[in-house]
Amino acid sequence: MSLCTWNDVVMEKRLEKNASRWLIPAVIGVAVVAGLAFAILYVTYNNTEANIRQSLFEQQKDRQLETTKALAQHIGSDMDSILMRLEALANIELLQNGDLTSPEVRQLAQKYFDTANEISYVDYLFVFDKDDVAVLNIVDSPEQQTLEGADFSERDYVQQAHATRAPVFSDGFQGIDGKYRIAIVHPIINRETKEYVGLVGVAIPTIDLFGRYGNIYQIKSQYLAVLDTNANHLVHGNHDLIGKNFFDEYTQQFTQQNADLNNAMRQVLSGQPAHTVYTIEAGERLTSGHPVFVQNKLAYVVFVVTPTSVIYSNINSILAAERTQVFVQQVALATAVGLFVAFAVWLNRNLNKEVKRRTQELENANRQLAEANEQLKANDRLQKEFINIAAHELRTPIQPILGATELIDAGFENKDRVEITKPELDLIVRNAKRLERLSSTILEVARIESNSLKLNRKILDINERITNIIADVRVTLDSNGKTKKKGLKLLFEPKNSPILVEADEERITQAISNIVGNAVKFTESGSIVVTSEAKDDHAIITVKDTGSGIDPEVFPKLFTKFASKSEKGTGLGLFLTKNIVEAHGGTIRAENNENGKGATFTFTLPIAAS
Secondary structure (H helix, E strand, O other), X not given: OOHHHHHHHHHHHHHHHHHHHHHHHHHHHHHHHXXXXXXXXXXXXXXXXXHHHHHHHHHHHHHHHHHHHHHHHHHHHHHHHHHHHHHHHHOOHHHHOOOOOOHHXXXXXXXXXXXXXXXXXXXXXXXXXXXXXXXXXXXOOOOOOOOOOOEOOOOHHHHHHHHHOOXXXXXXXXXXXXOEEXXXXXXXXXXXXXXXXXXXXXXXXXXXXXXXXXXXXXXXXXXXXXXXXXXXXXXXXXXXXXXXXXXXXXXXXXXXXXXXXXXXXXXXXXXXXXXXXXEEOOEEEEEEEEEEEEOOEEXXXXXXXEEHHHHHHHHHHHHHHHHHXXXXXXXXXXXXXXXXXXXXXXXXXXXXXHHHHHHHHXXXXXXXXXXXXHHHHHHHHHHHHHHHHHHHHHHHHHHHHHHHHHHHXXXXXXXXXXXXXXXXXXXXHHHHHHHHHHHHHHHHXXXXXXXXXXXXXXXXXXXXXXXXXXXXXXXXXXXXXXXXXXXXXXXXXXXXXXXXXXXXXXXXXXXXXXXXXXXXXXXXXXXXXXXXXXXXXXXXXXXXXXXXXXXXXXXXXXXXXXXXXXXXXXXXXXXXXXXXXXXXXXOEEEEEOOOOOOEEEEEEEEEOOO
């Protein structure tokens, strides 16, 4: 072996030894860096998961508080409707004059009994005389025991009505058939002499009444508890508590005398909403309570109780998928580290890049979750706004309309002369139509969201439909000068005639009317031009106006629910229109006009096969 060759071998061995000397520290360094990266990723993810878990729980809590409030208002509204029927019956002339038992009175009582049962199951309607003896009794079935002839002067609610001469919502009581009930009574006071004539009332089984509003049978899921103003349970998921007082030993043993729950109960019984999270033997609970007011008087209190295990189960299912994904990523990263150990220097140089990429992914995920949370909050706000609109539109006018029409009807039944003026009739009709339109819109949305929208298709001329709609709208624009838009021109310019489509006439009329109605609403002067043409097996209908155009804030969500900045609507019209058009196999779009004046809506429908 030559000297040169030997030197080469020595140099090669020396390089191999140096490489081996640096390999172990390099591998250890890589392992330390990888371990730190995993630790940082683990800690960051755990913190993020904890924040998400808390945020989702707070959202569920806020949603339950809103639900409890709406539920209390719903119960109060239904009870107010029943009380109004009793008030109407008590004010009938026959009863006012002391006739409590005649066939005519029995017939009227049966009528009011039937209308009360439209709101909730009522198994007794009774009339007591001034001595608190039952003289008339309407029952749900012949098998039920009659109350007639029985003396009820010892009942608290009877004594209270007699003393206060005001309506009374009774505490819970158990009937001889074992059913737990409440009574709603209204005194009969002669309007002229102010003499106490007697009272009318109904008895309602609490399970049948409150079971309509939610679960009252199963305490392992979200359930309702309703109590009277003396804290006696009217219904509860644990039926052993029905009739028991909340602060008695039996119930306190069930709730383990939880101080937070007791304080929440006292607060709600005082007329203020309350909520609390507490733990008993059955587990942790989220409980929210709200008073039920009828005619500004505390009648009952309602509670919604949710095991937090149910809430966390939903939360955990959301986080489990994310956790699995992160775990897979960690395993993949660990495998990559193991494969790259042999390339220690290369791995050390690229590990920081991988950590930064993973961190950026986590930050992006956090940002997406934050954006999703904001979207959920926005949707909740829109839902609440819509619920407020619907509640106001439906409940505010319905009570005077119902009270007025029932009193008028009662007057006709007794051959009384009823004086009613044209403006009053117009008021009733106008409000009734307004309620009908809103309820129809809500039903349409419900059908769409439950995929139960059905079309009654037939062959029709779309031009004829548009012509009729335009004629109807022109009547409103030109009638007696009552509108400020008398100078607005409304034109229809068909390019082909006829244009036959296979469609549901009522739905398509609704869709076109919504678009034309929107154009009229947002166009004070100028023109609205509707055109139609047949092109490539489709009918193309456009509505172009010279109004204010589409607000940039509304444009991205124009055809979604509640996309409205107008105080005159619920934001459902274009949502319904889009779904109707698409159900027919068509498309719809909108754009602001290029000249900056007004907007153009365009939708298509398939032309009927010849």
